[in-house]
Amino acid sequence: MPATHFADRLVERIDATRSLLVVGLDPELGQLPPELLDGVDDLASAAAAAARFCRGVIDGVADVAPAVKPQSAFFEAFGAAGLHALEEVTAHARAAGLLVIEDAKRGDIGSTMAAYAAAALGRVRIGDRELPVHDADAVTLSPYLGPESLQPMLDVADAHGKGLFVLVRTSNPGSARVQGLQTPDGRVFEQVARLLDELGAKRRGRGGYANVGAVAGLTYPDDARALRALMPRTFLLVPGLGPQGGAPEDFPLFVNDDGLGAVPAASRAVAGGWREQAGGDAEQRVRDGARAAALSLTEQLRGPLARAGKWRW
Amino acid sequence: MPATHFADRLVERIDATRSLLVVGLDPELGQLPPELLDGVDDLASAAAAAARFCRGVIDGVADVAPAVKPQSAFFEAFGAAGLHALEEVTAHARAAGLLVIEDAKRGDIGSTMAAYAAAALGRVRIGDRELPVHDADAVTLSPYLGPESLQPMLDVADAHGKGLFVLVRTSNPGSARVQGLQTPDGRVFEQVARLLDELGAKRRGRGGYANVGAVAGLTYPDDARALRALMPRTFLLVPGLGPQGGAPEDFPLFVNDDGLGAVPAASRAVAGGWREQAGGDAEQRVRDGARAAALSLTEQLRGPLARAGKWRW
Numbered sequence: 001m002p003a004t005h006f007a008d009r010l011v012e013r014i015d016a017t018r019s020l021l022v023v024g025l026d027p028e029l030g031q032l033p034p035e036l037l038d039g040v041d042d043l044a045s046a047a048a049a050a051a052r053f054c055r056g057v058i059d060g061v062a063d064v065a066p067a068v069k070p071q072s073a074f075f076e077a078f079g080a081a082g083l084h085a086l087e088e089v090t091a092h093a094r095a096a097g098l099l100v101i102e103d104a105k106r107g108d109i110g111s112t113m114a115a116y117a118a119a120a121l122g123r124v125r126i127g128d129r130e131l132p133v134h135d136a137d138a139v140t141l142s143p144y145l146g147p148e149s150l151q152p153m154l155d156v157a158d159a160h161g162k163g164l165f166v167l168v169r170t171s172n173p174g175s176a177r178v179q180g181l182q183t184p185d186g187r188v189f190e191q192v193a194r195l196l197d198e199l200g201a202k203r204r205g206r207g208g209y210a211n212v213g214a215v216a217g218l219t220y221p222d223d224a225r226a227l228r229a230l231m232p233r234t235f236l237l238v239p240g241l242g243p244q245g246g247a248p249e250d251f252p253l254f255v256n257d258d259g260l261g262a263v264p265a266a267s268r269a270v271a272g273g274w275r276e277q278a279g280g281d282a283e284q285r286v287r288d289g290a291r292a293a294a295l296s297l298t299e300q301l302r303g304p305l306a307r308a309g310k311w312r313w
Numbered sequence: 314m315p316a317t318h319f320a321d322r323l324v325e326r327i328d329a330t331r332s333l334l335v336v337g338l339d340p341e342l343g344q345l346p347p348e349l350l351d352g353v354d355d356l357a358s359a360a361a362a363a364a365r366f367c368r369g370v371i372d373g374v375a376d377v378a379p380a381v382k383p384q385s386a387f388f389e390a391f392g393a394a395g396l397h398a399l400e401e402v403t404a405h406a407r408a409a410g411l412l413v414i415e416d417a418k419r420g421d422i423g424s425t426m427a428a429y430a431a432a433a434l435g436r437v438r439i440g441d442r443e444l445p446v447h448d449a450d451a452v453t454l455s456p457y458l459g460p461e462s463l464q465p466m467l468d469v470a471d472a473h474g475k476g477l478f479v480l481v482r483t484s485n486p487g488s489a490r491v492q493g494l495q496t497p498d499g500r501v502f503e504q505v506a507r508l509l510d511e512l513g514a515k516r517r518g519r520g521g522y523a524n525v526g527a528v529a530g531l532t533y534p535d536d537a538r539a540l541r542a543l544m545p546r547t548f549l550l551v552p553g554l555g556p557q558g559g560a561p562e563d564f565p566l567f568v569n570d571d572g573l574g575a576v577p578a579a580s581r582a583v584a585g586g587w588r589e590q591a592g593g594d595a596e597q598r599v600r601d602g603a604r605a606a607a608l609s610l611t612e613q614l615r616g617p618l619a620r621a622g623k624w625r626w
Binding site for chain 2: 074081106118125126127177179181182
């Protein structure tokens with residue numbers, strides 16, 4: 001019987017693929033091989049090209065990465081057709097065995113947040129039917145509105161074996177302006193970290209990790225120790241590898257001694273792997289390029305993790 | 314020639330309708346007259362019913378309220394079909410002369426935020442075409458990621474005469490947990506208010522108001538004076554009237570002496586007006602009920618505003 005708790009499912013996938021890598025799906029048109037843009041001249045054809053590109057990346061990484069992270073904005077940019085593409089890509093990834101972390105950074109309260117939760121992770125009630133919409137495995141959230149903005153998503157996550165990753169310490173320099181403000185009990189993001197640890201305490205799976213995760217940028221390694229201490233049983237989603245300036249050597253700071261507790265996210269570094277592929281048609285280059293890039297990133301992380309005694313296999 | 318700056322367009326609409334009211338469009342199925350739910354049994358038919366309901370509300374309030382505020386979550390709940398409904402409702406409202414404030418509370422950085430901005434307010438580039446997607450007049454945002462999360466939306470707003478409303482002090486009790494934290498220079502939300510005032514200083518229209526607005530809940534009237542002082546030329550979008558416990562008597566605290574600078578938002582109190590209508594078919598009840606409720610709310614605000622010397626007409 002498969003584990004139904006989100007964190008247990010994540011750990012299962014991590015062990016099955018021997019990788020921690022979360023592959024971002026950011027289908028900006030400029031990131032696609034030119035052949036996939038042939039005939040693209042409206043929102044519907046753009047959305048179809050984006051979906052085709054993402055399916056290629058998914059097929060390439062399905063057995064070498066535990067999860068993908070579609071960025072909702074790049075689908076929403078194509079309007080209703082883009083949402084259709086997001087639904088299709090999410091279903092394709094789940095069918096391939098990947099976990100899907102929808103990067104939507106939603107945040108609202110009450111029935112509004114419940115509507116986001118039903119759409120992203122749960123079921124929407126239409127008459128006496130309960131219908132899945134995105135049916136992702138987890139979603140990213142923003143904590144600015146406080147605990148009430150997380151609760152409706154937690155309720156749905158608990159009921160359906162899903163998870164959430166809440167913004168704590170993001171990778172951009174300007175994050176200092178709100179998250180980094182000093183309060184009597186630490187900086188704002190440390191207070192958010194405490195809140196997440198509280199919420200996660202009663203929500204741990206068999207492996208000890210909570211279904212409430214946090215987003216913490218690799219570009220702030222100095223804060224990794226504090227965040228890890230404040231949220232020992234929280235999975236950290238760690239963007240910032242590569243183009244944003246985060247170094248693989250810093251990643252082990254975010255990881256627990258069991259080799260778990262943090263997953264790095266990389267988007268262009270994987271999905272752009274097709275640029276390094278010489279032969280074959282576009283779809284094959286996307287697939288092979290993503291696979292090669294994912295394996296290479298996992299390998300780049302292996303050394304630092306092994307030296308820190310945190311390579312799990 | 315119509316004013317192209319968002320704040321000027323808003324003031325024009327306010328004066329044309331002699332009302333400050335922003336009418337929320339929250340088409341949860343439970344809020345619709347039962348007749349509109351006949352035959353609704355999947356996401357597509359639910360989205361169509363939601364759109365029909367919103368069109369009725371729009372037709373009812375078009376000449377008695379300056380703007381509508383569709384809540385993205387209630388459209389997203391119906392998947393791609395819901396996004397299609399949101400696009401349709403937005404176009405219907407703009408054609409009726411209403412300004413459309415898309416309540417999406419987005420927040421991300423870099424090219425991701427640029428994609429949200431292009432979809433919500435601007436144009437999306439497909440090959441050599443620039444296509445509108447939602448083409449709303451303004452959008453709500455979350456500031457947790459700092460100034461970089463606002464800049465791409467500001468760029469698009471500046472270029473297209475659009476606006477934004479950033480969460481500052483929300484109406485829910487738990488907002489204290491993040492927004493209300495004390496820092497050496499005031500609470501977190503006061504720091505966000507300062508940031509918005511800075512960003513707005515170079516972005517004022519002919520009437521002196523910026524295209525950078527703020528969301529501040531009516532349920533915290535004690536903070537109104539501080540917020541007003543920190544952001545004198547910022548339009549405040551003020552939810553919380555009615556069901557959330559905000560009192561019309563407190564609204565003038567948010568308003569400047571020119572009778573401008575704040576707009577109250579009400580959703581169910583207007584869109585649920587059909588419940589007070591006896592005869593006619595469902596669409597007529599929705600239209601007439603919304604109109605009557607909007608006029609009644611404006612009237613309820615008139616007394617307190619007039620007593621404070623802030624009734625503009």
